[in-house]
Amino acid sequence: MPNTPAAPAALRRNPGAPASVAVLGAGLMGHGIAQVFAAAGSEVRIWDPDGDTLASVHRRIDANLEKIAGWQHAPTSQASTGDRVSLSGSLEAAVSGVEVIFEASPENLGLKRNVVAQIDRCNPEAVLATNTSVLRIGDIAAGSPHSVRVVGAHWWNPPYLIPVVEVVPSEHTSDAVTDAVIAWLEGAGKLPVTVRKDVPGFIGNRLQFALWREALNLVEEGVCDAGSVDLVARNTFGLRLAAMGPIENADFIGLDLVRAIMDYVLPSLSAASSPPEILTTAVDGGRLGAKAGQGLLDWEQGDRERAHTRLLHGILNALGGERLP
Numbered sequence: 001m002p003n004t005p006a007a008p009a010a011l012r013r014n015p016g017a018p019a020s021v022a023v024l025g026a027g028l029m030g031h032g033i034a035q036v037f038a039a040a041g042s043e044v045r046i047w048d049p050d051g052d053t054l055a056s057v058h059r060r061i062d063a064n065l066e067k068i069a070g071w072q073h074a075p076t077s078q079a080s081t082g083d084r085v086s087l088s089g090s091l092e093a094a095v096s097g098v099e100v101i102f103e104a105s106p107e108n109l110g111l112k113r114n115v116v117a118q119i120d121r122c123n124p125e126a127v128l129a130t131n132t133s134v135l136r137i138g139d140i141a142a143g144s145p146h147s148v149r150v151v152g153a154h155w156w157n158p159p160y161l162i163p164v165v166e167v168v169p170s171e172h173t174s175d176a177v178t179d180a181v182i183a184w185l186e187g188a189g190k191l192p193v194t195v196r197k198d199v200p201g202f203i204g205n206r207l208q209f210a211l212w213r214e215a216l217n218l219v220e221e222g223v224c225d226a227g228s229v230d231l232v233a234r235n236t237f238g239l240r241l242a243a244m245g246p247i248e249n250a251d252f253i254g255l256d257l258v259r260a261i262m263d264y265v266l267p268s269l270s271a272a273s274s275p276p277e278i279l280t281t282a283v284d285g286g287r288l289g290a291k292a293g294q295g296l297l298d299w300e301q302g303d304r305e306r307a308h309t310r311l312l313h314g315i316l317n318a319l320g321g322e323r324l325p
């Protein structure tokens, strides 16, 4: 037997990671999804209609890797990650012949349906995973003759750090497609969670927006100021959440107590089915948050970048990472 040298570790593909991936939309989520598969050894093609966004993909992946360098357990730190991401000149060139397509275009139903229709014309065979945050997968796939291959794969930002990806089959998605996406995500080191019903917001965003509705309600009702909401959330149940989820926590304290508290407190919680006035007034007044320098809080120059770094380090800490000396 000839003694053939093993492929360099950096070029080997994790068992289960897809061989070829296309990512459509190279924004915040798209470039991070590309980074994850490239780090797992997949060949990744990425396309974005905005030339500047596309051209900055490698720079942004390098910046991500730099930010988490020096942390133990920081995933996707291989130096060659960027080498496996190639920029495509068109949607057609990106999707041609790949096994799986991750769609990360803007959160707009009409636009996403249009992207699906374009992909249907260029590559009707590949699995098509949409990274929609809240839209029903069945609504995105409606009208596609290939809806069996459309599935939700809802990543969380930043995709290269947050372990869970919610996998959402619609009523038309085949089991084989759902299973393949789960296997590929596992191959890329992710923790896929299947959502059994194609409901708006899936699991995580339903929970998150239920919390945000009450957070805004507290401020609107004058119970406390905006800063106090965050102070309490971060320094009470927020400290527990990464260690114990709400269901286990309910069991932990005793369901009789949970029922008694719900009996008393639920009638006073917000059950609003539209955004609160405090939010619509801010948006209409151009107070859009960190990017505008003013939102529900004041944002000074540099605050957003500092908050971003604090967020990344907080996530790495929660994942059990430790900054190396």
Ligand SMILES: NC(=O)c1ccc[n+]([C@@H]2O[C@H](COP(=O)([O-])OP(=O)(O)OC[C@H]3O[C@@H](n4cnc5c(N)ncnc54)[C@H](O)[C@@H]3O)[C@@H](O)[C@H]2O)c1
Pocket (backbone or CB within 6 Å): 024, 025, 026, 027, 028, 029, 030, 047, 048, 049, 050, 053, 103, 104, 105, 106, 107, 108, 111, 115, 131, 132, 133, 134, 154, 155, 156, 157
């Ligand atoms: N930002 C988050 O935290 C987050 C988390 C999970 C899921 N998502 C979802 O991921 C998707 C992308 O969000 P994002 O935050 O990366 O937005 P983004 O604005 O950063 O990126 C979207 C990119 O899509 C490009 N684009 C525009 N038209 C396109 C088309 N027809 N085909 C392909 N690309 C097109 C834009 O040029 C832009 O670069 C949305 O559906 C969003 O809801 C976002």
